[in-house]
Amino acid sequence: MPQTPHIERHFKSSAIVRDIVIGMSDGLTVPFALAAGLSGTIATSSIIVTAGLAEIAAGSIAMGLGGYLAAKSDAEHYKSERKREYREVAEIPEEEMEEVARVFRSYGLNQEEIAPVVEALSRRPKDWIDFMMRFELGLEEPEPARARVSAFTIAGAYVAGGLIPLAPYIASSSASKALMFSVAVTLAALLVFGFVKGRFSGARPLRSALQTALIGSLAAGAAFLIARAIS
């Protein structure tokens, strides 16, 4: 079997993993911190559940649609830059050849070493444009379905993450009792999530687990103190 399909699959799955990480990081942290903060001033769970679910709805839509538009605008940016390169290669080929040469000169190559490559590229406009997109502008062609998949992945991960700290408040009507369970469940979830995230991203998993739990704790602690200070 050729190697390309495997690489392709690897790349796609890592984009999805990245979106899950984006959604779940905030989904586990912000609703958790909000619920913990409100527990400092509100005794019954029902208002906290309402606030928490409203936050999950708002956060997942804002992040999902935000991801959708970001991916769409990446795709448009790529298309418009490509069109510009296409035009420039046709209209001002000498300047574009000079730009290719400049890329290589920045790595200490001299005119004699550069010339064959510049020559060869100038005879193949499609490869030339591909080269400029990647090496002059640093742009990669985005996948077409990226935006939609990205939006749903981020939003879904946010909802899934957000329901974990909220579950104890749904189960118990006493906010202070729910808070204890919520802290325990969410800290465990943050540790597991941080560990897995570290594994996938090539960071040290244990350090990633502790850092992720620390961010959640700091955010929740700050929300708790601010809510206390106000009321």
Place this chain on the structure above:
Amino acid sequence: MPQTPHIERHFKSSAIVRDIVIGMSDGLTVPFALAAGLSGTIATSSIIVTAGLAEIAAGSIAMGLGGYLAAKSDAEHYKSERKREYREVAEIPEEEMEEVARVFRSYGLNQEEIAPVVEALSRRPKDWIDFMMRFELGLEEPEPARARVSAFTIAGAYVAGGLIPLAPYIASSSASKALMFSVAVTLAALLVFGFVKGRFSGARPLRSALQTALIGSLAAGAAFLIARAIS
């Protein structure tokens, strides 16, 4: 004057603009949606202000620290990949030369055209490694102070954005009256922010303004309906 300082400044300011956009997008949207959602079930502003400020604290810390760790792990990833390239160039130079050749072959160049460049790079290990980092791995060296600046920029933008929709609730004790002002002020802020964001990112400013306001409205509408449905 040489051109480099200008490019440098342009690049730095665009990283800060990107961080402001990240923080303010969510800061304007999520606290706004949360407050609007709670206004559907809670008549007095004080609990909404508490929830809103707790959310702003939680969201700004989660996003700011998240940005900090992301920038730190980018920097570590770059360093460890660079170390690996350094080792490989020293230990298995033939394979690394073949990797350089492979980059060029993918743009349709033949062995004869590639050889001088590969030869020249192999005589300059530092440039060779720089070349591999950028063209094989697609990695750019992150700025050293990036992580800290990024964290404070994102968090500050989130707080600044979040206080806009909350201000009417702080000013008026009637949640329904505050809601109307909050919707008006926040929609205006989202339109202005979307317009400026479009200007900076090279998208059509008017379309960006409408899209940004639409995301905020959808998130707030969903939060409102969910809060209503629960209570």
